[in-house]
Structures are given as structure tokens and as C-alpha cells.
Amino acid sequence: MAASRHIPSPASRRNVSNWGRSIPSPCLSMMTPVRTTFLATFVPLSVRLAGTSWAMPSSTIAMPATTPALGMLSSGATSLPKTHRGRFRGRKFRPAATLTCTVEGSFVGVVPEAAEATCPTPDFGNGTASTCAGRAIGEECYAYCLSGFTGSPQLYTCVANATTGIIDVQPSAADISCTPEADRRLSLTAARRLSTPCDGASMTNFGLHSAEFVHSCDAVVHDDVCISHCGRGYEMSGDPTVLVCDNGTLTGGVLPTCTPLPCIYGVPSALGVEHDCHNATTGGNCTAGCTVEGFGYASGGAEQFKCEATGEFNGTIPSCQRVMCTDLVLASRFSHNCVGMAFEDTCGVSCAKGWTLQGFGSQFECQAHGNITGILPNCVGNPCENTIPQDQAFSGEDCDGLTTGLTCEVTCKPGSTPNSAMMTCDDSGHLHGTLPICRPALCPASTALEDPSLDHNCQDVPFGRSCSVFCAEGYQLNGTDFGEVWDCVLDGSGQPILSGAIPPCERITCASLSQSDVLVDNCTNIPAGSSCEQHCQEGYAPVNASVAVYTCDMSGQIANDGASVFCAAVACNTSVSLLNVLHTCDGVLANRSCYAYCRDGFELQQNEVPMWTCATEASGLAAVSDVPAIDGYALRGVLPVCVALPCLYNIPFGFEYVHDCDSTLTDATCTVACAAGFEGPSNIWTCQPDGLLNGSYPVCLEVTTTVTSVTATTTSTVTSSTTSSTTFWNGTVLLRGYLDAAP
Structure with missing residues (x-):
């Protein structure tokens, strides 16, 4: 418009x-x-x-x-x-x-107040003045140089930027530039104090009292400079006039010629209204009345309009019937x-x-x-648009080209549990009905993962999701530090199947029973008559006594004092709690490994399953959490990055609803509300870890038309x-x- x-x-x-x-x-x-x-x-x-x-x-x-x-x-x-x-x-x-x-054809009511926006007063710098204070949008003004400075007056306009919304005064050509005069004293305060300033009488004598002029000559002092030009609603012929206050008298050039402009906005116009405002100019008046054939005054009579300086007519439209x-x-x-x-x-x-x-x-x-x-x-007849969601869940091609009263079948796509529902093209041009509940199909267990050396979380993995495969308890990775990620995909016949690589796992063997495997001593080549000690190696902790003392007798035989040290491997503190991360580390011993993976509804950002090791700082690995270490041993390794997956199934559907559930992530919520033309509450839906949105539809009633009579x-x-x-x-x-x- x-x-x-x-x-x-x-x-x-x-x-x-x-x-x-x-x-x-x-x-x-x-x-x-x-x-x-x-x-x-x-x-x-x-x-x-x-x-x-x-x-x-x-x-x-x-x-x-x-x-x-x-x-x-x-x-x-x-x-x-x-x-x-x-x-x-x-x-x-x-x-x-x-x-x-x-x-x-007329409005009835109280028109709200509309205050005209104005530009902030600009600061043009030292030695300048202007008529730009309080100017409205589109209004022109001038900046000029004060006494003691030289430079040409410059035209400015108050403008509004439609993109940024900023309202300010902008130069029409070049910015004002005022240069101090080299051979003139800039401070004439004493002389000005003894001279007569220019007042209203001096402005009247010069002709500045006329409505068509805008000036800055109010109360200027002796030797000060001011400027006059045509105001809003007038067209100026010539240049603005720069005036000087000379001991109470304004002197300068001839004032510009200001021609009043015609008003072209707010012309009185309504059904049955005629007017004589076509040639009215700023300050002029005209009349509007209900004089068109077939119309008369509903009340009152003809109305007077005035042409304002803004270019708009101001008055009240007569009421015609x-x-x-x-x-x-x-x-x-x-x-x-x-x-x-x-x-x-x-x-x-x-x-x-x-x-x-x-x-x-x-x-x-x-x-x-x-x-x-x-x-x-x-x-x-009215055709229906096929609005079945084009996503991973539904197959609605049967609904193309449907017309009023016809039905179509919507089925779940491959990768989903089989289901279907019938939709009807109603007389509003919309598909009407309840979409089938399409749940992602679950991948069957893979026989390749039945090997006793493997462990995993790949039971009932939904289509499109992944799981983690790693070494079982009693086995460890050989030649790599990561487990493998398996995906639930479709095979050549469209059936869900788990796909991935087998990680290399070897059996963990126990240490020999010799003392050196778990104990360490300082009893080598000690002299007769001296003693030595035996204690647990690093990674082991004593079960009974922490030290056994041995004595070398005079015959060169070593014997202890009757006490023996028994050692057990140190177990890491596995009370690790990381957001959306699960692990297999319960009871893991020193220098042994376990695995970390993401809980349901989240996916590893890495391509491999991270391995954690129960080790000391000497391993060079970073601790996975700040839980207290045991004898210096803590779980160390790379933290898994778990990314929430979007829910792709059970997306809200129906022309009476609107929602923000597209791409809603695991554990997040979205809102299902009534569409335009319907009224009712809104409901919150939740994205579950299995990829389904869960919630109930709000009750949305169509808004009906009410005709009131008076x-x-x-x-x-x-x-x-x-x-x-x-x-x-x-x-x-x-x-x-x-x-x-x-x-």
C-alpha cells in the first residue's frame, strides 16, 4: 500500500x-x-x-x-x-x-496524540553556531561561523535512517568548516560589555519578525554574527543572510525571498466531501463540505482547514452520510x-x-x-495441499493431488516400525486426521558382538542412532587406545542392521608369583649383621603389615622377624560423574583400562570410544575428573564429547496447531500452541532419549464470527x-x- x-x-x-x-x-x-x-x-x-x-x-x-x-x-x-x-x-x-x-465512511473515536520527533541539537565545533536546534524530520537549517572565524554557511537537513532508526542532522553537501582569523582578537568581552546588544526591536526593524523567516538573532551581543533563512513551509530564493550586531543594530545583506509552498498532504478527502483547498499555501485557509451528489451532512456543516508549515492541512473532516x-x-x-x-x-x-x-x-x-x-x-471443488511432514518418519506421497472428500494413506518410512493412518481432505482445503505413530525400528543384536572378548551398549539401538563397542572385563585393547562406534543403518533390503568394526581385544594375564612382581626390597648384598626391608611395589597396597624386616646373620643367611607383607593392586576412585557420560570403570585396578561412552539420546562427537586408564601423573594422561586419587592413582584419558541428538519422530501435525519442535534435542522441550484462527491453551512436549517427542495436543477451538447489533x-x-x-x-x-x- x-x-x-x-x-x-x-x-x-x-x-x-x-x-x-x-x-x-x-x-x-x-x-x-x-x-x-x-x-x-x-x-x-x-x-x-x-x-x-x-x-x-x-x-x-x-x-x-x-x-x-x-x-x-x-x-x-x-x-x-x-x-x-x-x-x-x-x-x-x-x-x-x-x-x-x-x-x-468515517472513523469514530479519539485519535491518539502524535508528537513530532525532532533531531537532537548538533554540535558543529568551536567557532560555529546554527539554526538546527529542535528541527523536525525533513526540515532544513544552516550552520555558520561566529565572529572571529571564517567559512561559508552550510545547509543541513534533519533526517531519519529507516534502517538504523537514528534521527540526526546531516549535511546536504559539505560539513561546516570555520577557521580562526589570524589577525583578529577572539576575545572582545570587555568591548562587547560596553556596547548595546541587539534586541527584538532590531530584529523587527530588519524584518525578521515575519513568519516565513528562521533566524538565530535573538539577543545577540555587539559584534556577534547570526543568520536568517526561510523556514519550514517556504521556498527560499537566494542565499541565507548573515547578519552582524553593530551596537544594537542588525546589519547585513538583503533577506532572502520566501515563497509560501502549497499544502499537498492531509487534503480533506472522504466519501461525499468536496473542498477548495487545491491552491492553498502556507498560512492560508480553505473549506470542505458534504457537497457531492447523493451525500449530506450527518451532523454539523462545512469545516475550515488551515495550510500548516508542515505542508499538511489541519482541520476536521465533515461527517457525511x-x-x-x-x-x-x-x-x-x-x-x-x-x-x-x-x-x-x-x-x-x-x-x-x-x-x-x-x-x-x-x-x-x-x-x-x-x-x-x-x-x-x-x-x-477445492483441492487440498499435501502438508504431511517431509521427514524421516512419514511417507505421504499418496496424499498428492487430493481434493475435497477424498482420503489417502500415510505410512511410516523404512527404518520405522510399520504403521499407517488415513487422512481426509476436508472442505477447508486441509488434510484432516491423526498421523500414525512412527517409532524408529530397533536394530537386532549382532552375532559379531557375542564374542566373549567384547562388551557394548548395543542392545535395542534405534534406527539412525549409534552405540559403543569395547573390550569386556578381563580383556584389553591391543595396538589402539580407543573402542569402536557402531551405527544402526538399513541393509540392502531396507531392514535395520548394526554396522561397525570389531576392536582388537586380548586377554589380560596375571603377574607371576615371584616376589619381584608385587614386592620390592633393599636386601641385595647386605653385610652380615645388618638388616633390610621389604614392601609393596608401586600400584600395590599392603593388606597387612606395610614392611617386613629381614636380618643377615653372621653365617650369611637372611631371615625375617616372622612378619610377611601381602600386597593387593590399588583400585581407582570411580565415583566420577560427568554430564551425559557413562563408563565401565567400576573396580578398575592400577594400570588397567576401562571405557567411556554417551548415554542414550547423545552421540559421541569423536569417531572412536575413549579408553580411560587407572594411572598416576607419570603416565602423562590428564585426569578425567577432580575426584580424590588413591595412592596417586586416578582415572585418566580423553573425555568423550557427547552431543544431544534431535527428535525426528512424532512431530506435531495439524493445521490448527503451531509449534517450535523442529530440531528439538534430547531432554529439551518445545511448545505446541493453537494456530491463528484458533484459540486454546498451549502444551509442552519433551524430546525423549529414543528420538520421539512426547506430549499431548492442546484443545484448539476455531474462532467464530460474532455480529453485534445496535x-x-x-x-x-x-x-x-x-x-x-x-x-x-x-x-x-x-x-x-x-x-x-x-x-
Whole structure:
């Protein structure tokens, strides 16, 4: 929609159509072209068109910065949002308001205040001054050099950046540049104090009191410089005038010629309104009245408008009324909004729910004799769009090309447990039904993993997921430090099967029974009559006494004091708790290894299963956690990186729902809520470790149209009239779905 356009005449409005739905004449009494265009975003509008309720999508519309008139909302709009969340650049709009568009083509309600945005006062640097304080968007000003500085005045404009939203003063050509005069004293404070300043009388004498001028000559002191140029709403011929205060008198060149500009925004325009404002210029007045044939004053009379300096007309649109038409009655296959119409109003006739328009919708018009006439459109059966999710779970190709009343079968894709469900194309053009519950198929156990040297977590692995294979208890890796990752994939016949490499595992053998395997002593070649000690080697801890003492007697025989040391291997502290990580390390002994892998719903980022070893710092391996070491021994190795997997099954489906469950990861939640046109609560769903989203659908009820009636009785004649609450919109939209018209 154009932000500043001329309102068409009633005759031209008769040819306006709107994709299968012609919209009645819009409310124009306060909806006029406006001055400066910026971007604003509207929330969805609820539009009442003569008993028919439908929704407009959110849209970004070129919007104006204007005076407090509805022109700042939209030109030719047929509905206003009850709440406005946008922000007009160039205007501060407060508070929000609710307005009603009447069948007479005018809005009823209190227009909210719109304060014009202004640029912050710029600082042009030392030796400069300007007329740029408090300038509105699009308004021009000048910066100039003060006394004691040289440089040419420069033109600036207050602008708003539509991308960043920043409002500031920008140079029209070059920035102001003021250079101190080399041979002039810059400080004349004492002399100025003894001289007469320039006051209002001096400005009046020079002609600055006229409304067309903007200047900076208020209370300038002797020898100070000021500037005058044409203000907003006037076109300047020549250059701005630089003036000097000479002992109470302003001196300088001739003031520029300022020609008042015509007002072209906010022209009084509404159904039935004529005006004489075409040639009005800044400061001028004109009149608007309900003088179009077939219209009269609903109340009051002609209204006066003034052409403001902003280029906008300021005044109140007169209230006009028209002849009413009898509501249109058509067959059930048609949908229309042809109720409550006045003379020269137009409406749209299209196809009802369950029917598709062939060609174009028809525009009907309220004639002067009170009947609504037009040519009926061609309506045929309505096809359904195949909205079955294209994901890992569902196979819905059978639903392509479905039309109203036909059914199709949705099945689970290979890699899922077999299941199916029937879907129906209903008269709203949507597929209706409950999708089958598709669960990932589980890979059967592999006989290759039955070897006693192997251990794994590969029982019931879902399709598309992986598991870890490593050495069983009593076995250790040979030639590598990592286990293997196996994947559940489909074989050539489409059946799930585990696939991966076998890690090389060898049996762990026990140490010999000789003393040197677990004990160490200092008893070699000790002299007769001396003693030595025997204790456990590193990696072993004493079970009874920590030391056995031996004595070398005079005959060269070694004998102990009757005590023997028994040693057992040190076991690592395995109370390790890492997020989403499992391990096989319970009871692992010194210098032995175990494995770490991810819990269900998470996948190793590495390609191999990390091995941990119960070792000391001397091994060069990093500890996997900060749990206390035992005799210097702790679990050491590479930490597994476990990445959460997305849930790909049981994704919410149905045109009455909206959700944010796509790519929801294990243990995370998402929200399933009611779509536009439906109302109800929202429910939380959870992504389970097996890849299924789990939750219940909210109860969503379709929003229905309510037509309200008002009875009004006058005192002069006993007359009772019933009027539908109707809001009109003028423009073009693409309606997806159907319009549900009240009979």
C-alpha cells in the first residue's frame, strides 16, 4: 500500500477489486495523503466486513510522519488495530486507541496524540553556531561561523535512517568548516560589555519578525554574527543572510525571498466531501463540505482547514452520510461481505468454504436504487495441499493431488516400525486426521558382538542412532587406545542392521608369583649383621603389615622377624560423574583400562570410544575428573564429547496447531500452541532419549464470527434501525483458505 497517495473519486473507486473479494468503500474522513514516509510494522488486524470476519497478516507498510490525524496510520485503510506495537520513525505515537469505521465512511473515536520527533541539537565545533536546534524530520537549517572565524554557511537537513532508526542532522553537501582569523582578537568581552546588544526591536526593524523567516538573532551581543533563512513551509530564493550586531543594530545583506509552498498532504478527502483547498499555501485557509451528489451532512456543516508549515492541512473532516442498500442474498456456494452497504460502496463475492475460484472474484456495487448488483464468479471443488511432514518418519506421497472428500494413506518410512493412518481432505482445503505413530525400528543384536572378548551398549539401538563397542572385563585393547562406534543403518533390503568394526581385544594375564612382581626390597648384598626391608611395589597396597624386616646373620643367611607383607593392586576412585557420560570403570585396578561412552539420546562427537586408564601423573594422561586419587592413582584419558541428538519422530501435525519442535534435542522441550484462527491453551512436549517427542495436543477451538447489533431511536420520529458493526478496508490481499460469511 502506498503511504502517500491521492484518494480516488467515488467513480474511480467503483473499479477497485481485491482478489476475489471486493472491499466496500474505505473510511476516508481522516485518512489522507501525508508528508514524510517511514517504515512501521502492524500487528495482525481483525477486520469486520459487513458480518464477515477474517484476519489480515502482519505487514510492513510505508508509513508517514504526520500531525495527529489518521493519515499517520494508513491511507484508505478499512480497519485499525486495537493495539499498535509498531513505532513510527519521525513520530512518537501515544497512547494506543480503538477507532470504529462507520458505514458512512468515517472513523469514530479519539485519535491518539502524535508528537513530532525532532533531531537532537548538533554540535558543529568551536567557532560555529546554527539554526538546527529542535528541527523536525525533513526540515532544513544552516550552520555558520561566529565572529572571529571564517567559512561559508552550510545547509543541513534533519533526517531519519529507516534502517538504523537514528534521527540526526546531516549535511546536504559539505560539513561546516570555520577557521580562526589570524589577525583578529577572539576575545572582545570587555568591548562587547560596553556596547548595546541587539534586541527584538532590531530584529523587527530588519524584518525578521515575519513568519516565513528562521533566524538565530535573538539577543545577540555587539559584534556577534547570526543568520536568517526561510523556514519550514517556504521556498527560499537566494542565499541565507548573515547578519552582524553593530551596537544594537542588525546589519547585513538583503533577506532572502520566501515563497509560501502549497499544502499537498492531509487534503480533506472522504466519501461525499468536496473542498477548495487545491491552491492553498502556507498560512492560508480553505473549506470542505458534504457537497457531492447523493451525500449530506450527518451532523454539523462545512469545516475550515488551515495550510500548516508542515505542508499538511489541519482541520476536521465533515461527517457525511449516504443512501443504504438492501443486503445481498446468494446461493450457499458463494461467500460475500455485501451487507450494510451504502450508495457507491463495493463488496466482493467469492467462493464459500470447500470451493475454489476459477478466474477472478466478482465486485458488486450498491446502486442508487438500493439494490446490490454484479456478475457471479465461477466456483469449483477445492483441492487440498499435501502438508504431511517431509521427514524421516512419514511417507505421504499418496496424499498428492487430493481434493475435497477424498482420503489417502500415510505410512511410516523404512527404518520405522510399520504403521499407517488415513487422512481426509476436508472442505477447508486441509488434510484432516491423526498421523500414525512412527517409532524408529530397533536394530537386532549382532552375532559379531557375542564374542566373549567384547562388551557394548548395543542392545535395542534405534534406527539412525549409534552405540559403543569395547573390550569386556578381563580383556584389553591391543595396538589402539580407543573402542569402536557402531551405527544402526538399513541393509540392502531396507531392514535395520548394526554396522561397525570389531576392536582388537586380548586377554589380560596375571603377574607371576615371584616376589619381584608385587614386592620390592633393599636386601641385595647386605653385610652380615645388618638388616633390610621389604614392601609393596608401586600400584600395590599392603593388606597387612606395610614392611617386613629381614636380618643377615653372621653365617650369611637372611631371615625375617616372622612378619610377611601381602600386597593387593590399588583400585581407582570411580565415583566420577560427568554430564551425559557413562563408563565401565567400576573396580578398575592400577594400570588397567576401562571405557567411556554417551548415554542414550547423545552421540559421541569423536569417531572412536575413549579408553580411560587407572594411572598416576607419570603416565602423562590428564585426569578425567577432580575426584580424590588413591595412592596417586586416578582415572585418566580423553573425555568423550557427547552431543544431544534431535527428535525426528512424532512431530506435531495439524493445521490448527503451531509449534517450535523442529530440531528439538534430547531432554529439551518445545511448545505446541493453537494456530491463528484458533484459540486454546498451549502444551509442552519433551524430546525423549529414543528420538520421539512426547506430549499431548492442546484443545484448539476455531474462532467464530460474532455480529453485534445496535438499536437507535430518534425523538423526532419513532424509528428503529439495526446496524451491523462493520469495518471496511480498501486495498488488495491474497486470502488463503476461506471466508466464512454470516447469512
